[in-house]
Amino acid sequence: MSLYDEVGGAPTFERLVHAFYEGVAADPPLRALYPEEDLVPAERRLRMFLTQYFGGPTEYSEERGHPRLRMRHAPFPVTMDMRDRWMRHMLHAVEVAQVPEPQAEAMRDYFLRAAHMLVNTDDGQGHPPLTP
Template sequence: MTFFDEVGGHPTFARLVHEFYVGVAGDPELRALYPEADLGPAQLRLLGFLEQYWGGPGTYSQERGHPRLRMRHHPYAVTPAQRDRWLTHMLAAVDTLALDEAHDLLLRDYLTRAAHSLVNQLEDEQLANGSST
């Protein structure tokens, strides 16, 4: 049995991603990072990625190829502040799942490490270059 199965499969991950995007939609600074007017496509991509990563269906790779998480996020300036906003909403979404302690800790650890790995620009660089998000 995979983590995906152990935590309830698709309904659990669908709830996680839905709750995360409720947070994103209500956070103007984070929402600005999503170029599409409709968050639906981003929601489906994240759902597919997370389900596949945790042992669910391989739909993400079938539709989009190898995840290449860092490469896919490289075109976007991901700062520590944006990472922290993302984590705030994602960990709040994890809170809604009421997972047992072991699964909860494992999921939180992965999400935190993944978020940290995607930072590709420091705020100081952003300010020095006169750009903003």
């Protein structure tokens, strides 16, 4: 059974991603990284991606191709501060979605690794960007 199924499938991922984007909407520096007027398209893309990553339906790849996370995030200045803001909202979303342990730990681990990998800009605090 996939993690997607273990945590309750689509309803859990809908709660998770919706709670995350509620945090993004209330965080002006992070919100500025999302070019759309409405966060609904970004919410849908992240929900499809996470659904697929954690073993659910593959709608993301069917619609958008390979995820290519670094390439898709390259145009945006992702600093350590942005990474930390993103993580704060995602960790809160895991709690809101009531993801059980040990699945929550597996998700937190993935989110931390992915968020850190996407840092691509020095934040002026002595934290250099990661290099490919």
